Amino acid sequence: RDKLVMIRDRMGIKPFYYYRTPDGVLFGSEPKAILANPLARPRVTLDGLRELLVMIKTPGHAVWDGMREVEPGTVVTVDRSGLSTRVYWRLQTRPHEDDRDTTIATVRTLLDDIVRRQLVADVPRCTLLSGGLDSSAMTAIAARQLAEQGQTVRSFAVDFVGQTENFVADELRGTPDTPFVHDVARSSGTDHQDIVLDAEALADPAVREQVIRARDLPAGFGDMDASLLLLFRAIRQKSTVALSGESADEVFGGYLQFFDEDARSADTFPWLVRFGRHFGDDSDVLRTDLVKQLDLERYTADGYRTAVAGIERLAGESDFEFRMRQICHLHLTRFVRILLDRKDRMSMATGLEVRVPFCDHRLVEYVFNAPWALKSFDGREKSLLREAAKDVLPQSVYDRVKSPYPSTQDPRYARALQAQAKDLLARPSHRVFDLVDRDRVRKAAEREAPVSDQAARRGLERTLDLAQWLDLYAPELVLG
Template sequence: MCGITGWVSFDRDLRAEAAAVDAMTETMACRGPDDRGTWIEGPAALGHRRLAIIDLPGGRQPMTARTPDGTVALVYSGEAYNFTELRRELIGRGHRFTTDSDTEVVLRAYLEWGEELAERLNGMYAFALWDGRRDALVMVRDRMGIKPFSYYPTPDGVLFGSEPKAILANPLARARVGIDGLRELFAMVKTPGHAVWDGMYEVEPGTVLTVDRQGLRRRVYWRLETRPHPDDRATTIATVRTLLDDIVRRQLVADVPRCTLLSGGLDSSAMTALAARQLGEHGERVRSFAVDFAGQADNFVADELRATPDTPFVHDVARASGTDHQDIVLDAQALADPGVRAEVIRARDLPMGFGDMDASLLLLFRAIREHSTVALSGESADEVFGGYLQFFDEEVRGADTFPWLVRFGRHFGDDTGILSPALTRALNLGAYIADGYRTAVAGIPRLDGESDLEYRMRQICHLHLTRFVRLLLDRKDRASMAVGLEVRVPFCDHRLVEYVYNAPWSLKSFDGREKSLLREATADLIPQSVYDRVKSPYPSTQDPAYAVVLQKHVKDLLAAPSHPVFDLVDRERVHQAAHRDTPRITQPSRRGLERTLDLALWLDLYKPEISLT
């Protein structure tokens, strides 16, 4: 796992711009603490920061291959889980390898198959190749968008990076956010390709972008396709289990310590149990980690989203699977620490508004990094198997909008209520969300004979797999890579995604519950308590002390009335929330406080130019 960046400028020799390339590369130091490298040749410059996972001494980058017609250079972030098979095939085709790394496999695969190598990869990746044989830059992103990848077209080429911060370090890039960027920031809809920053875009998942002197060309090599599902229930359950066994086995491959993220839910419990069984075959014991909050047992109150605390279920799984388990317990002061908040914003490059859930994720990952370099996560199983409560909500099924927004609004309220009236009017979020929703559902095919309910559930599943999950994947990647931890997501394997997506809803929920297929496919592995547990999302602290600390920090901010954050938020509403009695702090008020503090720190750290026109 690594951080990549680069610059292509067809009108200049970038050897004179080495300092700028170095600056771009160094912004990725958190993603790659183990090594750094740059490569410059004529119009192309590549930078790399490395987190060593496979072939620790042999996988240095940028990696080059010299051919009679020119040099091909690669910077690569991610993992190709089928690199062993590809390496074997390439050797059969006459290629000779000097390392054991998957990076060299990707480079040699490009030499053999060109841009079509993308279709052959199984994994999570974002990589760029400078092909000196034809003076072209080829950028490739994995099918589900697990690894982030941004680019910024320039008059004579392009800038790119794993994260926006690498691009913004180049003097050609302008740190500006316009009205559409702000809409994307507050709408929680994840428009494909949108990067919030003006002039910047994301390489879309499943896409190859090629930049040469003629301009930029885009080729989609994978998209979520609708197909008939011929298998019966028993066959489907067996196929899911076979796929999961193969996926977890592949994703446990590493030359560094591994672990699992364990929440006590069905997803992480099944994955941990599979990992424990497979490592146990080799005499190894899997490590597992869970997040918890000081006083959570005393403060926990069941609500619509979370009926039970995680910890008892976590411990059931740890005992059943024999994991070497550790709870990471966080208190209110740590969650609200301004230094942690600043780290989260630097990691995300944006104030995304997940509050204590972002802070706890970063602190969890930092603690894990003291013991492990690779962690397996249950992320995306809810999107794949239909695990969220909104899948079963009649109001959601009938709503003409993104499904998650209905339940989020019901439970959390509208944290945009803290925004200034002028900004609220300029954003016109209702119209932005409605336009995005119409565009998103317009391209979802319907099978012949598919009932109205089945088609509606197909739409809901498709929206979660192509929009919502990308918010969560980006969040997890940024928080983990901020501390140099590689998080792998087995449930994002495209073979599993394709197969389960096309299973009809009646099969996905055959017992009237969420994630029926996953539950039955792993029933022999998980404790009965987890088998019976109702879905509970990532935990959030209920400690009243957390809101008290938030209020104190916001009061400090209010003491600086000239702060630019008050151009974006309504000072009077912020004042009311900061002085409300703690027992009366509602979820919308708490989220408004968090959003205000996030925006203020982002403005301080990035000093973006904000335009409302």
């Protein structure tokens, strides 16, 4: 029929890009596939830099000039008459009629069905286990289902040398993962392995290069990107398919910003309030003149207004319930896509297929429309999930407070970043100094940087990522 039909899954689990040409489109799962064609220029404008530097995931935006991302739940058709777009699914507001007990039972029924479906594979399977509520519930349910078939589920967790013994609690992470991981492994009888990483591996420039190649962009997640890549690489030696607890926080309301009054009331994306408080922002390391040109504050404000404009309100819904609906919607349509993209790039770069049961659209639709009072009926995060999986969880995990994906606390990692930044400073003509402030980088590289100073460490990670990206992709930066 001389027609190309590009269809993306509802939640954006898998990436999909296209680039218009004079007589059609180039398309691929990743920008690197498109940029390999000489018709696609590796060009990034100020608008692309804005999207790169602010964690708001504008739908359809691909950072690279002229490139677009097929949006989740969307069909893009290209034929001789041109290009057309049709949305086949979107997250919609509907009344929720079920009471608490029925809702909890429905969540469990859905989870049982979803996990059973996603365990189907003719290759070795495993679960990613962090010791948090999400991955523990998923692993425990998978273990019970496979036990019925006389099989044992294999589980993997990431850890860092000395992290459990020397862990220092902070506002983000109150407990180390490993003790909880082992509780789940014991109670569910999994064949478990900890993947223990050291600071040298996390800071290895070769690993940073592999991360940037996988992501096509300098995302600035630092050691959390490196550890995910190394974790997936180790898992791939024993399994081909892994189930992940990703997106449960967005579905059930697990992040701290859901309960932070400043984040709830802010006229912006709630996660930016929390991140800014703990990590600062990229303006801390960028050149002052570039910061003014970018005007990230306005870009973020415009993106936020667009994001909340289409969220429907139920008749009779209170102001507070509607605000929490907005926050849930923003996480499910913006924030989760950042993490899903990260997960997919790291896993595909190592040949590991990662499945995300909590992204099943049936579960997403059902829980999204449950009122916030029901999602947090016991005053805690993810109340519905906790109760739905209560019978398969060890008490320690049932009681555990949310802890984000782990980050190393080893001071040797920070010192390695400083040494690499000094090497970069010794190359004063490097293009990265068109973007970052040389003096700020020097101060961060030379200071006594305690591991708790996340903002200083993140500035170094962002600088080194940008430098690596410029070396690998040689993008044409249009800063005027």
